[in-house]
Amino acid sequence: MPSSRSPGRAGRRVILFDVDGTLVHAAGAGRRSLERVLTGEFGRVEHALSGLRLDGMTDRLIVREVLVALGRRFEESLCDRILESYVLALREEIQGPGFRVLPGVPEVLAALAAAGATLGLCTGNVAEGARLKLARGDIDRFFEWGPEAIAGFAHDGEARELLVRAALDRGASRLGSALHPADALVVGDTPRDVSAARAHGVPVVAVATGRYGADELRQAGADGVLSTLDGAAPALLAWVEGGALPGAAA
Numbered sequence: 022m023p024s025s026r027s028p029g030r031a032g033r034r035v036i037l038f039d040v041d042g043t044l045v046h047a048a049g050a051g052r053r054s055l056e057r058v059l060t061g062e063f064g065r066v067e068h069a070l071s072g073l074r075l076d077g078m079t080d081r082l083i084v085r086e087v088l089v090a091l092g093r094r095f096e097e098s099l100c101d102r103i104l105e106s107y108v109l110a111l112r113e114e115i116q117g118p119g120f121r122v123l124p125g126v127p128e129v130l131a132a133l134a135a136a137g138a139t140l141g142l143c144t145g146n147v148a149e150g151a152r153l154k155l156a157r158g159d160i161d162r163f164f165e166w167g168p169e170a171i172a173g174f175a176h177d178g179e180a181r182e183l184l185v186r187a188a189l190d191r192g193a194s195r196l197g198s199a200l201h202p203a204d205a206l207v208v209g210d211t212p213r214d215v216s217a218a219r220a221h222g223v224p225v226v227a228v229a230t231g232r233y234g235a236d237e238l239r240q241a242g243a244d245g246v247l248s249t250l251d252g253a254a255p256a257l258l259a260w261v262e263g264g265a266l267p268g269a270a271a
């Protein structure tokens with residue numbers, strides 16, 4: 022019977038990346054897109070959006086909170102419609118200035134892909150929104166897309182925990198048996214990424230390339246904290262092969 026140390030286990034390890042603040046900085050393209058759609062739908066909405074801190078929130082939860090702030094009733098069909106229009110707006114807005122791929126990200130993804138590591142996404146974006154943001158930086162090619170891909174997206178639920186669950190389930194069906202939570206790793210940039218992963222027993226490496234600093238992420242319970250992903254490929258590869266978590270306190 023294979024033990025937890027069997028070589029087969031390392032080959033089953035999966036890294037799940039968040040998108041905004043972790044892989045790319047979209048320079049407000051998502052917020053601008055949503056504002057465009059909501060303005061078209063309801064008139065002026067800046068006041069409803071301006072108070073919201075969107076990082077770490079799922080797109081569906083953002084729509085719910087904005088609708089509540091506008092005094093509107095949340096309905097699933099309305100949310101679906103808003104997010105469909107949002108993707109159309111994002112196609113243009115993502116081309117705006119300020120977009121950047123975060124330091125070291127292409128190198129890390131290329132190294133992991135070259136080594137045959139299984140990569141997935143765990144992001145509050147709708148799938149097409151994530152694809153547009155990553156495509157702008159030419160890093161969408163490192164991920165699979167479509168219903169079978171190992172990923173959790175906004176359509177999997179409003180609560181971020183549901184995205185982690187969905188990614189684990191898709192990972193299990195792709196790998197052919199249960200994906201042990203300890204064999205998945207979430208890489209994200211907010212305390213929400215941390216708490217959502219930990220709710221399922223999935224370890225988290227947090228990167229301080231979003232709004233939150235290393236100390237805040239450590240306090241939130243991240244198992245490992247990195248200032249950026251620059252140079253993180255060897256440590257992430259070592260984890261994939263059964264080693265310790267990158268950025269863990271000694």
Ligand SMILES: [Mg+2]
Pocket residue numbers: 039040041042043076077209210211231
């Ligand atoms: Mg993020």
